[in-house]
Amino acid sequence: xxxxRRLIERATRTGIFLLALAPxxxxxxxxxxxxxxxxxxxxxxHRTGWWALTFLLLTLAVTPVRQLTGIGxxxxxxxxxxxxxxxxxxxxxxxxxxxxxxxxxxYIVEDIMDRPYITVGFTALVILTPLALTSTKxxxxxxxxxxxxxxxxxVYVAAVLGxxxxxxxxxxxxxxxxxxxxxxxxxLSYRLVTSGLRQLRLRRAAxxxxxxxxxxxxxxxxxxxxxx
Amino acid sequence: MLIRRAPEIKESEVTDERLYVDRRRxxxxxxxxxxxxxxxxxxxxxxxCEGDAGDRAGSASDQEEELTPFEDVTTYNNFYEFGTDKSDxxxxxxxxxTRPWTVTVExxxxxxxxxxxxxxxxxxxxxERIYRLxxxxxxxxxxxxxxxxxxxxxxxxxxxxxxxxxxxxxLYDPEQMPGQRRAVLDWPYVEGLRMDEAMHPxxxxxxGLYGKVLPNQNGAPIRLVVPWKYGFKSIKSIVGIRxxxxxxxxxxxxxxxxxxxxxxNVNPExxxxxxxxxxxxxxxxFRRRPTLMFNGYADQVAHLYAGMDLxxxx
Numbered sequence: 001x002x003x004x005r006r007l008i009e010r011a012t013r014t015g016i017f018l019l020a021l022a023p024x025x026x027x028x029x030x031x032x033x034x035x036x037x038x039x040x041x042x043x044x045x046h047r048t049g050w051w052a053l054t055f056l057l058l059t060l061a062v063t064p065v066r067q068l069t070g071i072g073x074x075x076x077x078x079x080x081x082x083x084x085x086x087x088x089x090x091x092x093x094x095x096x097x098x099x100x101x102x103x104x105x106x107y108i109v110e111d112i113m114d115r116p117y118i119t120v121g122f123t124a125l126v127i128l129t130p131l132a133l134t135s136t137k138x139x140x141x142x143x144x145x146x147x148x149x150x151x152x153x154x155v156y157v158a159a160v161l162g163x164x165x166x167x168x169x170x171x172x173x174x175x176x177x178x179x180x181x182x183x184x185x186x187x188l189s190y191r192l193v194t195s196g197l198r199q200l201r202l203r204r205a206a207x208x209x210x211x212x213x214x215x216x217x218x219x220x221x222x223x224x225x226x227x228x
Numbered sequence: 229m230l231i232r233r234a235p236e237i238k239e240s241e242v243t244d245e246r247l248y249v250d251r252r253r254x255x256x257x258x259x260x261x262x263x264x265x266x267x268x269x270x271x272x273x274x275x276x277c278e279g280d281a282g283d284r285a286g287s288a289s290d291q292e293e294e295l296t297p298f299e300d301v302t303t304y305n306n307f308y309e310f311g312t313d314k315s316d317x318x319x320x321x322x323x324x325x326t327r328p329w330t331v332t333v334e335x336x337x338x339x340x341x342x343x344x345x346x347x348x349x350x351x352x353x354x355x356e357r358i359y360r361l362x363x364x365x366x367x368x369x370x371x372x373x374x375x376x377x378x379x380x381x382x383x384x385x386x387x388x389x390x391x392x393x394x395x396x397x398x399l400y401d402p403e404q405m406p407g408q409r410r411a412v413l414d415w416p417y418v419e420g421l422r423m424d425e426a427m428h429p430x431x432x433x434x435x436g437l438y439g440k441v442l443p444n445q446n447g448a449p450i451r452l453v454v455p456w457k458y459g460f461k462s463i464k465s466i467v468g469i470r471x472x473x474x475x476x477x478x479x480x481x482x483x484x485x486x487x488x489x490x491x492x493n494v495n496p497e498x499x500x501x502x503x504x505x506x507x508x509x510x511x512x513x514f515r516r517r518p519t520l521m522f523n524g525y526a527d528q529v530a531h532l533y534a535g536m537d538l539x540x541x542x
Binding site for chain 1: 304312315413502503514
């Protein structure tokens with residue numbers, strides 16, 4: 001049974017790794033075969049940005065899906081999806097710098113400083129960078145679980161800024177960025193609700209822990225979880 | 229209501245597409261030869277306008293700029309009535325029925341009425357105008373339009389002295405224009421010009437491009453082209469014109485008043501609140517090029533805005 005499960009796990013991870021690479025492969029293919037349309041740089045910029053946001057939201061979906069389905073090993077996909085988000089975001093930024101602006105740094109600096117949608121998009125990438133750099137097991141160990149966790153909570157900020165970036169750049173039709181915003185909203189509310197429930201449980205446990213010793217003896221489990 | 233029928237214009241009188249193509253090749257050759265003498269801009273209108281080129285000189289001053297390929301001009305369009313992706317109009321605009329088609333004229337003029345498109349086309353032979361088109365999204369094209377000066381059309385209608393602005397309206401029909409089924413903009417699309425802008429010789433009603441009948445996705449059967457303003461001012465598939473006293477409220481002004489003003493002249497010094505207008509990507513080119521004041525037509529149109537604060541009247 002465990003051997004079987006390991007196989008499914010590995011097949012899933014390899015499958016998702018390859019699937020996540022497909023948008024990049026398609027982009028490369030379209031570039032080489034001149035299928036990027038009338039404004040190729042715009043197409044590449046939009047596509048890489050779209051995939052960066054999509055992977056960011058997929059990364060944030062791992063925990064809810066894991067908890068709701070009870071499939072624990074899904075957590076192992078999180079790093080890969082997060083790194084893909086960073087990969088596409090870096091491509092997106094690289095295309096903007098090297099192709100769209102052609103290294104015109106005075107314009108790039110002006111964009112980043114003065115144009116809110118670029119400011120927030122750039123900030124999101126800046127936030128994602130240390131998260132990508134500390135994604136290895138060694139870095140988790142070096143930072144220590146709690147500090148690592150605190151740092152990686154910044155992914156929520158990056159996701160909000162990333163969606164804002166999209167929302168603020170469209171002219172009139174906000175449907176697509178609104179779908180991203182709604183999805184992000186759901187993923188974040190899930191966390192608010194579960195952490196709220198956890199708080200509630202902890203407080204109840206703490207209250208029962210404060211009760212006289214005679215009563216406390218009846219709920220040893222509560223004491224245990226309060227300390228965890 | 230007056231419906232004027234088309235005077236007989238025979239199929240044989242319609243200029244053959246090959247003729248246009250040949251003619252342009254000739255224009256280009258001529259322009260190339262005359263470029264050194266500064267004659268380049270004089271040739272095209274001379275050949276195109278049959279005589280009265282004088283006040284139109286410079287209207288097709290783009291002989292040395294490469295034309296944007298037909299394929300790009302007709303597959304990369306902002307025409308939200310057929311979807312908000314720039315590839316949508318080419319895919320969806322086949323549902324537009326451009327015949328029968330009428331343009332209703334109302335307001336401050338002596339000849340209001342409903343004019344049949346065939347009549348309009350019959351009265352105003354199309355000439356070629358090669359113009360730069362600068363989109364507010366910071367990309368641009370060079371397009372060989374077929375059309376006629378809007379001033380010729382307006383003169384026939386005899387606007388009164390009360391007519392200070394002209395308002396244009398696009399067809400509203402969600403059956404034909406699937407993009408109108410969603411309230412992305414406040415339909416129907418409305419645009420406007422000040423009277424002197426409308427009467428300016430550069431301003432045309434386009435009915436074709438590349439010597440062909442205007443494709444639906446480019447605003448068939450009749451659209452405005454105002455080359456010194458951002459593309460969205462050049463309203464497509466026009467069914468209504470109104471001469472008015474007050475400055476009309478346009479669709480984009482309604483949608484985002486802080487971002488789109490009535491004038492919307494191409495101006496590299498006045499940025500869109502969200503992005504720079506200093507440079508643009510010419511379709512087909514890799515590096516951005518600087519955007520020119522009034523899209524390069526400053527010599528012809530800057531006087532219209534003398535003394536105006538273009539930051540205030542953006």
